Amino acid sequence: MANVAILGYGVVGSGVAEVLTENREGIARRSGGPIGLSYILVRRDFPDSPFRDKMVRDFSVIENDPGVDIVVEVMGGVGAAKDYTERALRAGKSVVTANKELVAEHGCELLELARANGVSYLFEASVGGGIPIIRPLSQCLAANEIEAISGILNGTTNYILTRMSKGGLSFADALKEAQEKGYAEADPTADIQGIDVCRKICILASLAFGRQVYPRQVATQGITEVTLFDQRWAEAAGFRIKLLGRALRREDGRLTVYVAPHLIPASEPLAGVEDVFNAITVRGNAVGEVMFYGQGAGKRPTASAVVADVSDIVRRGKSARPAVQWGEGAEDLVVSADGLESRWYVRLADEDACLPEGAVTVEDAPEGGSAFLMPAMSAEDLKAALGGRAAGLVLRVLD
Numbered sequence: 324m325a326n327v328a329i330l331g332y333g334v335v336g337s338g339v340a341e342v343l344t345e346n347r348e349g350i351a352r353r354s355g356g357p358i359g360l361s362y363i364l365v366r367r368d369f370p371d372s373p374f375r376d377k378m379v380r381d382f383s384v385i386e387n388d389p390g391v392d393i394v395v396e397v398m399g400g401v402g403a404a405k406d407y408t409e410r411a412l413r414a415g416k417s418v419v420t421a422n423k424e425l426v427a428e429h430g431c432e433l434l435e436l437a438r439a440n441g442v443s444y445l446f447e448a449s450v451g452g453g454i455p456i457i458r459p460l461s462q463c464l465a466a467n468e469i470e471a472i473s474g475i476l477n478g479t480t481n482y483i484l485t486r487m488s489k490g491g492l493s494f495a496d497a498l499k500e501a502q503e504k505g506y507a508e509a510d511p512t513a514d515i516q517g518i519d520v521c522r523k524i525c526i527l528a529s530l531a532f533g534r535q536v537y538p539r540q541v542a543t544q545g546i547t548e549v550t551l552f553d554q555r556w557a558e559a560a561g562f563r564i565k566l567l568g569r570a571l572r573r574e575d576g577r578l579t580v581y582v583a584p585h586l587i588p589a590s591e592p593l594a595g596v597e598d599v600f601n602a603i604t605v606r607g608n609a610v611g612e613v614m615f616y617g618q619g620a621g622k623r624p625t626a627s628a629v630v631a632d633v634s635d636i637v638r639r640g641k642s643a644r645p646a647v648q649w650g651e652g653a654e655d656l657v658v659s660a661d662g663l664e665s666r667w668y669v670r671l672a673d674e675d676a677c678l679p680e681g682a683v684t685v686e687d688a689p690e691g692g693s694a695f696l697m698p699a700m701s702a703e704d705l706k707a708a709l710g711g712r713a714a715g716l717v718l719r720v721l722d
């Protein structure tokens with residue numbers, strides 16, 4: 324019998340408790356033994372919860388109980404969550420988390436602490452919600468040198484963009500819906516400004532390329548500047564606008580990692596990823612391109628990934644070597660995307676300004692703005708090509 328303690332009883336924590344309980348028998352069969360729920364660490368009372376008899380407010384109860392084998396950290400943030408994670412690992416308990424901020428900022432040291440204590444630190448749920456991506460990337464694609472990762476990694480923003488373009492909702496109404504459905508972060512700024520995607524692409528890049536990539540090294544642009552005009556224009560030109568996290572290996576071995584909305588040709592699989600769904604394409608030098616798709620946020624999809632990690636730890640047993648490890652980062656590891664050539668979408672701030680040389684417009688363009696595509700060039704060359712014209716929005720085209 325393995326015993327679990329859950330830290331946090333929000334959207335994900337309550338989902339983990341439910342899934343562990345509801346699917347108890349199947350999970351036991353696939354894990355090689357039963358998995359019990361010992362404690363749930365909470366900050367307030369939940370008198371109506373079916374799990375209220377498991378609830379404690381003091382982490383040291385969990386830390387000092389030798390019967391607890393696995394701690395599930397779904398509190399979020401890097402303060403108490405980091406402290407409790409370190410204490411759990413030092414106490415010889417494996418830790419499973421959905422906390423992308425903590426893994427993106429401190430993954431290397433926490434993985435090392437887990438290794439030193441002979442336990443595991445797993446985080447399948449930190450990227451892509453219910454989509455299996457961490458384990459496939461670290462195990463199933465182990466034969467490959469990974470060349471590129473491009474992902475729609477945030478359910479909230481993909482939901483907002485879809486509801487705006489398909490449902491005609493305002494940005495604010497679409498965000499409200501995403502919050503009501505439990506997709507958004509406690510502070511949705513992290514979603515709409517791309518910070519959540521930044522954390523997730525850092526985790527994928529660290530895993531794929533073996534060195535920690537820190538959020539502060541990643542240029543990040545969210546979706547707050549994308550208007551309904553931009554979406555209508557992109558659709559008239561045969562594209563969809565999606566927020567992407569991208570990590571690319573350069574020929575000199577360094578990396579370009581960035582987050583920005585892109586125009587994606589409507590024929591590309593990523594263009595068809597809608598609502599809360601996420602998708603990640605990975606290009607390896609042996610396998611070519613593979614794609615992972617599924618629900619990227621929400622209670623039960625995320626709980627599914629958390630419980631899969633718990634099951635994996637129970638099945639592999641304490642003696643197993645760590646499933647995942649990466650080395651420390653470096654200041655010069657990540658190189659700006661400015662030199663990366665692509666086509667560009669430009670919406671001018673001044674609707675009446677003349678178009679620059681090379682600009683390609685579209686028939687049936689929507690009213691209310693002046694936009695065009697520019698041929699493939701670097702960001703520096705685009706700036707020169709635009710001359711003194713002020714841009715309202717500049718987005719890359721993913722070709």
Ligand code: HSE
Nearest residue numbers: 477478479507508620
């Ligand atoms: N706020 C996140 C999202 C939750 O919308 O994708 C899952 O990481």
